[in-house]
Amino acid sequence: MVRMRDIYLLKFGGNALGDDGMERLCREVAALTEEGVSIVMVHGGGPAINAxxxxxxxxPxxxxxxxxxxxxxxxxxxxVLRGINAEVVxxxxxxxxxxxxxxxxxLSECRRDGPQTVVDEGREIEVDYGLVGxxxxxxxxxxxxxxxxxxVPVIYPVGSDGEQHLNVNADSMAAGIAAGIKVKEMIAITDVPGILRDVHDPSSKIDTVTLKQIDALIADGTISGGMIPKVDACRRAIEAGAEAVRMVNGKDPDSIITDVIKGIPHGTLIIR
Incomplete structure (x- = not known):
């Protein structure tokens, strides 16, 4: 019987932290682990891969x-991901x-994606992603x-189906691991303060939202543009089995994750 652990999974990408954000995040992780907090990190590397x-x-x-x-x-x-991983470590x-x-x-097994129908920019298209899982x-x-x-495990999103290495979307890798290890909370470190009712007004941040409410916010245009994929990534984690996902701002000058883990309201909490 596995003992229950309060584990926080941090997912972050190349654009979320700003110039000194990685160093600040690592200092926060150091302080929290010293206090006994269990942390797992999953990172992507899209911009560096493109370059x-x-x-x-x-x-690309x-x-x-x-x-x-x-x-x-x-x-x-x-x-590229091995290089980023070494830098984070x-x-x-x-x-x-x-x-x-x-x-x-x-620590995971993957299934290779087959040809499928997806919606891209409002259009249904058939796509074969190749070596993606x-x-x-x-x-x-x-x-x-x-x-x-x-x-602290620092995981980069390359999986395997047992025969072939596979490229895995970082959000999908984080979601699968978050669900598989039963995290207390997955924290998605982004470049926005959370979900806003008015994108021009930071004080309009929504503190807690359900998946059903997210659907309504997308339908009425409150969530739009580049915010939709960020929210969809959080949705995937919840649907994969994570209890909650919190979206926070990696460029916040005060606290990226410490406030959240210590119970101080921060960002937007997404629940089922």
Whole structure:
């Protein structure tokens, strides 16, 4: 029987933290782990992957938020994500955190996406993503063994179906792991303060919202544009089994995650 643990999963991407955000986040993680808080981190690397592909003369193509990935593209994805992962681990260690980097396939099993119909920019299209997958199973004991030793796992989103490495959307990887290890809360670190009723008024932030209310906010246009994929990523985590997802601002000068973990209202909490 696995003991229940209060684990927080932090998901962040390349645009969410600002110039000094990674160092600030690592200092917060250091302080929290010192107090006994268990933390798991999952990161993406979309902008850096795009830049490297373009440098090599390759054209990045995304459909409905997922990158179409062939063998050459997967090689770039893995190389870039390994580099980012090493940087994050080094930053954590500089802050005094014991951390270990790993690909998603160290603790999860994935299923390769087949050809499917998706909605992209309002149009239904058929797409074959290639070497892309989704998390279908997680071994939580890998995480439990590490956090019990106050080690922070830092996971990058490359999975495997047992035969082939697969590119996994970072939000999907985070959602699958969050559900598989039964986190207390998944914290999605973004570049916005949360869901706003008025995008021009930070004081209009919504503190708590359900999936049904999100549907209504999308329908009436309150949630629109680039906010929709951010919210959809949180929705995927809830639907995958995470109890709650909180969207916070990685560029907040005061606290990125400490307020949340200490119970101070921050960002927008999304629940079923």
């Amino acid at each position: 490297e592909m373009e440098r090599l003369g390759m054209k 193509v995304k459909v409905a938020g997922k990158r179409i990935t062939d063998e050459a593209g997967l090689e770039v994805v893995e190389k 080094r930053c954590l260690e500089d802050a005094g955190v014991r951390a270990i980097g790993m690909p998603g396939y160290f 989704e998390v279908v199973k997680v071994d939580p004991q890998v995480v439990y063994d590490l956090v019990d030793e106050r080690i």
